[in-house]
Amino acid sequence: MFNSTVLSAWPTWSSHPYDMVRQPIQYPFYHIAKDSLVPGLPDNVLAVLGPFLIYWAVSGIFALIDHVQMPFFEQYRIHEPEEVKSRNRVTPGQVFRMVLLQQAVQTVLGLWWLDESDPAEQTFRDHAADMNGYARVIVRAAFVLLGPKTATRFLTTYGAELTSWAYWWGVPMLQFFCAAVVMDAWQYMLHRSFHQNKFLYKHVHSVHHRLYVPYAYGALYNHPLEGFLLDTIGAVLSESAARMSTRQAVLFFCISTAKTVDDHCGLKLPFDPLQRLFNNNSDYHDIHHQFFGISSNFAQPFFISWDVICGTRLTREAAAARRKPRTDLRDPLIKAGLETNGHGNLTEQASKEQAQLKQAKEE
Numbered sequence: 001m002f003n004s005t006v007l008s009a010w011p012t013w014s015s016h017p018y019d020m021v022r023q024p025i026q027y028p029f030y031h032i033a034k035d036s037l038v039p040g041l042p043d044n045v046l047a048v049l050g051p052f053l054i055y056w057a058v059s060g061i062f063a064l065i066d067h068v069q070m071p072f073f074e075q076y077r078i079h080e081p082e083e084v085k086s087r088n089r090v091t092p093g094q095v096f097r098m099v100l101l102q103q104a105v106q107t108v109l110g111l112w113w114l115d116e117s118d119p120a121e122q123t124f125r126d127h128a129a130d131m132n133g134y135a136r137v138i139v140r141a142a143f144v145l146l147g148p149k150t151a152t153r154f155l156t157t158y159g160a161e162l163t164s165w166a167y168w169w170g171v172p173m174l175q176f177f178c179a180a181v182v183m184d185a186w187q188y189m190l191h192r193s194f195h196q197n198k199f200l201y202k203h204v205h206s207v208h209h210r211l212y213v214p215y216a217y218g219a220l221y222n223h224p225l226e227g228f229l230l231d232t233i234g235a236v237l238s239e240s241a242a243r244m245s246t247r248q249a250v251l252f253f254c255i256s257t258a259k260t261v262d263d264h265c266g267l268k269l270p271f272d273p274l275q276r277l278f279n280n281n282s283d284y285h286d287i288h289h290q291f292f293g294i295s296s297n298f299a300q301p302f303f304i305s306w307d308v309i310c311g312t313r314l315t316r317e318a319a320a321a322r323r324k325p326r327t328d329l330r331d332p333l334i335k336a337g338l339e340t341n342g343h344g345n346l347t348e349q350a351s352k353e354q355a356q357l358k359q360a361k362e363e
């Protein structure tokens with residue numbers, strides 16, 4: 001890879017001629033030059049309290065939608081509302097109390113574990129010095145990838161923009177992705193073990209599966225041990241692996257909490273950004289809450305990759321195909337050769353066919 005021309009033209013940081021870090025530093029819109037995001041509340045305390053507030057704010061919106069039952073939202077409901085009562089093995093009141101208890105434990109643990117370092121120091125750190133470090137890597141990478149001549153032209157024109165973008169956007173986005181990958185791997189491994197080990201399923205994870213028809217604030221309805229292992233330890237691991245700042249952690253924890261609530265909302269919403277962005281969404285996770293899908297779709301909360309890699313992914317279509325032969329004689333829809341849309345509802349074409357069948361019978 002390296003030849004003598006590249007090596008001889010290789011600049012040391014002190015001597016390279018490119019203006020890679022412009023002064024004064026241009027801050028992105030999200031850089032808030034204050035001691036803390038919420039006045040009087042240190043960012044590390046916000047990292048513990050933020051997810052709790054987000055959980056109930058997002059759950060509150062979905063609870064309101066469930067209560068009002070507007071036709072606009074009802075068309076996207078995965079199960080009939082009555083099924084919440086008839087199929088779930090736990091009452092909404094019990095769910096509410098258990099979630100609060102679990103959150104109380106997590107909050108106390110979180111505050112006890114609180115990072116001792118002053119989060120404000122991260123906000124007011126020497127960004128120019130850090131960007132110089134990024135610039136060194138960019139200069140070296142450009143020389144190796146482009147060669148001395150092109151690298152020189154490229155760095156003179158775009159060097160400063162590239163350094164600034166990498167520092168404020170590129171690396172933070174990579175850190176987010178890394179944290180999501182670590183959290184997914186951790187949760188998949190544990191979640192699948194909870195199903196494969198009969199003792200763990202019976203005494204720990206079966207609590208969450210009392211909800212056959214999930215609703216938003218049931219997202220963290222778990223045995224406290226599961227909440228601690230999956231969520232608390234998962235959060236600490238992913239934040240540390242991605243070397244996130246406290247403010248990055250606040251955002252990551254809030255997004256992953258909102259995502260978990262959204263995955264249990266019971267609505268398949270085509271305009272919901274979280275559901276559009278991720279294949280692992282409320283419809284995907286709902287399959288895992290059903291009898292027929294309980295041995296599939298363990299992946300959570302972000303991607304479906306682990307299910308794909310380990311062969312545990314189940315789609316609505318595959319589930320319907322798998323169930324057909326067994327229900328052939330009993331299912332009047334299949335008997336009549338009518339198609340469903342995967343939620344047990346007739347497709348438009350099948351509805352027409354059913355109406356024609358009915359009419360023919362009457363005649």
Ligand SMILES: [Zn+2]
Pocket residue numbers: 191195205208209288
């Ligand atoms: Zn499960």
Ligand SMILES: [Zn+2]
Pocket residue numbers: 208214219264285289
């Ligand atoms: Zn669930």
